[in-house]
Amino acid sequence: MTLAIVAGDFSGAHKVFRKSVPFPEIIARTCDQPCQAKCNRETLGGVIRVADLERASVEFSTEPPQKITILPKKKSRVAIIGGGLSGLTAAFDLARKGYQVDLFEEQNQLGGRLWDFSEEQLPREILERETKLIAQVGVKIHLNERVEPTHPIWDEADAIYLGIGKSASVYSFPQSVTPTTFQTSQPKVFAGGSLLHPYSSILSVSDGCRAAISIDRFLQKVSLTASRINEGAYETRLYTNLAGLASVETILPRQIRYTKEEVQAEAKRCIQCECMECVKSCEYLKHYGGYPKKYVREIYNNMSMLVRARTSNNFINSCALCGLCGEVCPTDLNMGQPIKETREKMVETSRMPASAHDFALRDMAFSNGEKFAMAKNAPIGGRGEAMLRPYNEFVYFPGCQLSGSSPDYTEKAYSFLRDTFYDVGLMLRCCGAPADWAGRKDLFAQSQAEFRAEHEKLGKPKVILTCSSCYQVFQQYYPDVEILSFWDVYDQHGQFPKREFFAPVAIHDPCSTRYESHIQDSVRSILTRMGGEIQELELSREKTECCSFGGAMWLANKPVAEKAVQRRINESPLDYVTYCAMCRNFFAKRGKRATHIFDYIFGGTEADLALVPAVGFSQNHENRARLKEKLLRELWSETMPEQAAFESIRLTLPDDVQKQVEDRLILVEDMQKVIEHAERTGKRMFNKSTQHYLAYFKPASVTYWVEYTSQADGSFLVHKAYSHRMEIGK
Amino acid sequence: MTQYFDPTKYEGWVCADCNVPMQLGKVDISYLGNSFPVDLLKCPNCGLVLIPEEMALGKMAEVEKALEDK
Numbered sequence: 168m169t170l171a172i173v174a175g176d177f178s179g180a181h182k183v184f185r186k187s188v189p190f191p192e193i194i195a196r197t198c199d200q201p202c203q204a205k206c207n208r209e210t211l212g213g214v215i216r217v218a219d220l221e222r223a224s225v226e227f228s229t230e231p232p233q234k235i236t237i238l239p240k241k242k243s244r245v246a247i248i249g250g251g252l253s254g255l256t257a258a259f260d261l262a263r264k265g266y267q268v269d270l271f272e273e274q275n276q277l278g279g280r281l282w283d284f285s286e287e288q289l290p291r292e293i294l295e296r297e298t299k300l301i302a303q304v305g306v307k308i309h310l311n312e313r314v315e316p317t318h319p320i321w322d323e324a325d326a327i328y329l330g331i332g333k334s335a336s337v338y339s340f341p342q343s344v345t346p347t348t349f350q351t352s353q354p355k356v357f358a359g360g361s362l363l364h365p366y367s368s369i370l371s372v373s374d375g376c377r378a379a380i381s382i383d384r385f386l387q388k389v390s391l392t393a394s395r396i397n398e399g400a401y402e403t404r405l406y407t408n409l410a411g412l413a414s415v416e417t418i419l420p421r422q423i424r425y426t427k428e429e430v431q432a433e434a435k436r437c438i439q440c441e442c443m444e445c446v447k448s449c450e451y452l453k454h455y456g457g458y459p460k461k462y463v464r465e466i467y468n469n470m471s472m473l474v475r476a477r478t479s480n481n482f483i484n485s486c487a488l489c490g491l492c493g494e495v496c497p498t499d500l501n502m503g504q505p506i507k508e509t510r511e512k513m514v515e516t517s518r519m520p521a522s523a524h525d526f527a528l529r530d531m532a533f534s535n536g537e538k539f540a541m542a543k544n545a546p547i548g549g550r551g552e553a554m555l556r557p558y559n560e561f562v563y564f565p566g567c568q569l570s571g572s573s574p575d576y577t578e579k580a581y582s583f584l585r586d587t588f589y590d591v592g593l594m595l596r597c598c599g600a601p602a603d604w605a606g607r608k609d610l611f612a613q614s615q616a617e618f619r620a621e622h623e624k625l626g627k628p629k630v631i632l633t634c635s636s637c638y639q640v641f642q643q644y645y646p647d648v649e650i651l652s653f654w655d656v657y658d659q660h661g662q663f664p665k666r667e668f669f670a671p672v673a674i675h676d677p678c679s680t681r682y683e684s685h686i687q688d689s690v691r692s693i694l695t696r697m698g699g700e701i702q703e704l705e706l707s708r709e710k711t712e713c714c715s716f717g718g719a720m721w722l723a724n725k726p727v728a729e730k731a732v733q734r735r736i737n738e739s740p741l742d743y744v745t746y747c748a749m750c751r752n753f754f755a756k757r758g759k760r761a762t763h764i765f766d767y768i769f770g771g772t773e774a775d776l777a778l779v780p781a782v783g784f785s786q787n788h789e790n791r792a793r794l795k796e797k798l799l800r801e802l803w804s805e806t807m808p809e810q811a812a813f814e815s816i817r818l819t820l821p822d823d824v825q826k827q828v829e830d831r832l833i834l835v836e837d838m839q840k841v842i843e844h845a846e847r848t849g850k851r852m853f854n855k856s857t858q859h860y861l862a863y864f865k866p867a868s869v870t871y872w873v874e875y876t877s878q879a880d881g882s883f884l885v886h887k888a889y890s891h892r893m894e895i896g897k
Numbered sequence: 898m899t900q901y902f903d904p905t906k907y908e909g910w911v912c913a914d915c916n917v918p919m920q921l922g923k924v925d926i927s928y929l930g931n932s933f934p935v936d937l938l939k940c941p942n943c944g945l946v947l948i949p950e951e952m953a954l955g956k957m958a959e960v961e962k963a964l965e966d967k
Binding site: 479480481520521522523848849850851852853854855856857860861863870872887889890891892893894895896 | 909910911912913914919924925926927928929943945946947948950953954957958960961962965966
């Protein structure tokens with residue numbers, strides 16, 4: 168309403184107002200404004216003059232009278248005793264619902280105590296005109312009729328409402344009125360109005376309205392008490408951030424009444440209380456134009472098939488599940504929880520789009536396949552040999568993305584751990600986070616079973632984790648497995664050679680460390696001990712933001728993911744130091760100077776490490792496979808299993824093609840499979856003028872296309888590659 | 898779905914296996930249980946199909962998304 172007044176739309180304001188109250192002309196002139204006691208403007212220039220705004224909205228409105236709709240007639244008969252505001256309201260509401268309503272008033276006029284207001288405040292013409300509305304909706308009015316306890320209406324009516332203030336005490340039952348239902352000790356009799364509180368026109372309206380709800384339910388023989396929370400006045404849980412809000416003095420009318428300009432100025436002081444703390448801090452919540460309460464309702468409707476919104480699937484898959492909304496929410500509502508449950512439900516009911524998580528799930532399958540997965544106790548030999556026990560006390564679990572982005576650091580980290588604790592095994596595999604984010608309980612359970620079997624074989628060692636997403640997964644799903652953060656271990660046992668820092672650095676905490684302050688502390692301690700000066704980002708530690716890798720947001724919704732990562736990048740011009748391989752990659756890909764803390768611990772000094780390009784997806788796979796091969800060979804004198812045929816296909820990718828396939832999420836192994844299949848079967852197309860071949864192959868759910876040329880040395884030059892999910896043939 | 902690419906751009910392609918030029922013809926493409934007849938270049942002999950890049954990244958991607966959100 169205040170927004171419409173600010174815009175000068177008084178008819179619009181009037182419409183909003185009369186939607187929430189019966190008799191708007193009377194209420195606008197008599198409301199005693201109990202709401203002012205809670206107005207957030209109180210200490211910022213004075214509470215809003217709500218009643219004056221309401222009055223202006225009805226006075227300046229040019230809106231024709233409201234059309235009142237009445238539901239089909241019902242048989243039940245209701246008697247209203249007392250023609251004051253609460254009785255009038257109950258009569259009005261019940262008559263509109265189709266009940267046969269008789270209203271008894273012992274005076275010769277309707278309105279009760281409204282007649283006590285001055286002519287100046289409530290002109291008689293308005294009072295008489297608006298109270299007559301009840302006749303329009305079919306209420307039979309009995310003036311000058313006092314309802315004695317012997318009146319036949321006590322028996323004839325199916326329900327009775329007493330709105331006669333304190334004089335109701337002539338009847339024996341209203342002494343006990345149930346506050347939520349207004350029902351008295353006699354079930355068909357209800358009571359409200361100034362019987363229950365000092366005279367207040369707005370509270371009388373509220374009583375009449377709520378009693379009418381009870382009477383309707385009573386006559387329909389349904390529960391009087393179900394779903395009646397937050398009816399009437401209640402303490403709001405809404406939090407409104409008043410920080411930075413300037414004080415603006417109350418605008419008083421210079422004459423008796425507000426002019427249009429004055430009332431607009433007063434309406435403008437309204438803060439428009441709303442919370443939106445989470446929406447302000449999340450690009451994803453902002454993108455869809457709503458707020459959690461609306462979203463949760465939409466998700467519910469969508470899942471219960473009431474309404475199917477086209478954007479819903481994409482909406483559910485775009486959340487990073489990072490938990491920032493829950494952290495900033497004054498009532499701790501974390502959207503990630505309903506979102507993740509919904510993803511699980513979508514998978515269970517076969518409604519999860521295939522594309523959203525496919526790339527991440529295949530990456531997980533790669534990590535848990537023979538190319539990368541392995542579990543070994545510490546190698547024999549080296550410094551710790553004498554200490555070796557049949558079972559190791561620890562196992563290092565570097566995680567898939569660190570191994571793929573920085574295989575050399577992974578190796579060095581493992582070496583450091585063996586130097587420190589001697590008997591430290593190694594487990595290469597994925598923790599299962601992509602399946603968890605995708606709602607794929609089946610794949611997660613499979614990954615979990617594999618981990619458990621391997622872990623048991625190693626003698627259930629304590630697991631040392633570098634990746635914070637792994638840490639989160641272990642905490643949630645392996646409560647019985649003892650885990651340590653690599654960063655805590657390094658802070659305690661590591662070495663801290665001084666590094667050259669040319670300027671302060673900002674720490675970006677991965678979102679999965681949100682509530683792991685010990686890890687955040689360790690990383691800061693390590694960096695400080697190496698000579699780094701840290702400047703905290705405004706949103707750090709428990710308020711940190713996701714780089715858009717979380718929840719597979721970056722795969723499900725590129726535009727929103729881009730906004731999310733850019734927002735983080737724009738928070739500071741300083742170099743970012745992080746301790747998650749993916750956060751570092753995501754920043755570096757967008758040209759943000761960023762390092763992984765391993766760069767300081769194990770990195771060289773010759774290059775500017777903040778400028779090292781992000782590792783591409785194919786290279787990431789390649790690095791993982793090579794890491795396993797190298798460690799197996801060097802530490803355990805073992806060799807990798809045999810290569811598949813496609814792996815011998817050698818590719819040459821010009822820079823522009825390299826970028827193209829990276830953007831299109833096409834891996835070298837996908838292209839190798841296409842060419843191997845084409846060359847083996849002869850199924851390919853040829854263009855005589857360009858001498859290019861074109862071929863396609865569908866290894867699983869995606870069909871990949873590669874245009875290529877055979878080279879004299881037996882390798883293949885790739886000109887372009889693309890893919891689709893639609894299938895050729897039915 | 899009808900035709901979503903310019904076939905003149907692909908005149909030089911032949912099926913390497915059968916050594917015959919690719920020709921326009923009806924091909925069914927499908928996704929999530931929905932099937933659409935499309936005019937595509939195919940080998941009249943063995944049925945090998947050519948899906949141009951612009952169609953894979955354009956119309957097909959669009960239809961995939963629409964069907965997934967349905």
